[in-house]
Amino acid sequence: MSAVRLYTWQRLTAVLMVPLIAVHLIVIIYATNRGLSAAEILGRTRGSIAWGLYYSLFVVAASIHGAIGVRGVAREWLGWRETALDRLMWIFGVVLLVLGLRAVIAVVAL
């Protein structure tokens, strides 16, 4: 995959994640300060389409961003060829996506 395509997708997903991370951190601080229990948090997230969409978007962006990053690290440190690097990127990205979406389902599914 071309360097400019990887660069563009990694930067765009980074831009997308900036507000997502900010909201994510604010929610964590809010939930812990208010002393919400796991059951109370799940009570608010289960069945919520908004939280489902929010965290699904987050997971997709993080999977793309992280997979491209790992590809870059492997390229510089391991010196792999392009096809091997692309394979690593796709496998890592899909694993992140599956793990992330499973977590989203656990939080929002009724």
Place this chain on the structure above:
Amino acid sequence: MSSAAETMIDVRVWRGGEEGEYQSFSVPRRDSQTVLDVVTWIQRNADPTLAYRFACRVGVCGSCAMTVNGRPRWTCRTHVSKVVEDGRLEIGPLANLPVIRDLAADMSPFFDKWQKAEGTFVPSRTRHEPLETISPESAERQAADAAIECINCGVCYAACDTVRWSPEYFGPAALNRSWSLVNDVRDAGNLKRLAAAASNGGCHNCHSHQSCEQLCPKGLNPTASIAGLKRRTMQAYIRGEIS
């Protein structure tokens, strides 16, 4: 001739090719002495077989760059007083390039990469058309001028960490040249040039360590040029002009 009262510099000079060793010389210290003066003194007075490269001696030609106490420098404009450490100088060939002999590095890979980066002007008019009038004050010309004073000395290339670990990377000088041409309104080769900048050896390798900017003897900032190329290639990719 040196006298006992003279202050001497302990100079270690690389001898040999890729394999070799440093050889010590004692060189008399002079006022306003440059590192090139030191190397020339050794060749004329101590060992005429010493190989090194220079031409203009006044910071124009970019021929005399060497590694001085661990850093790449243009030796003709580097005063000994600026770089000497405890009365010692260690002078070697430029890093990140094959060594021909002693202090002469093989610049071929450096210039080959200028070609790969499409660092050649592509005219948009023929000789039969009138000359295009370019205002020196125009924003485009000023952007092109910011990167144009490069003398091809190879200091940035030798200073670059990314060049050291990635042999296919074009390096700061070639991409700086590319950026100058990208901003040149008379040039017609930008699509091919941006495609080269976006290729595997191109601008996206740069980690912005800025050693090139720190050590460029002409005070240029190739890191900024490379950042410009990253922006322009991304715009071209989003527009579908390159893939």
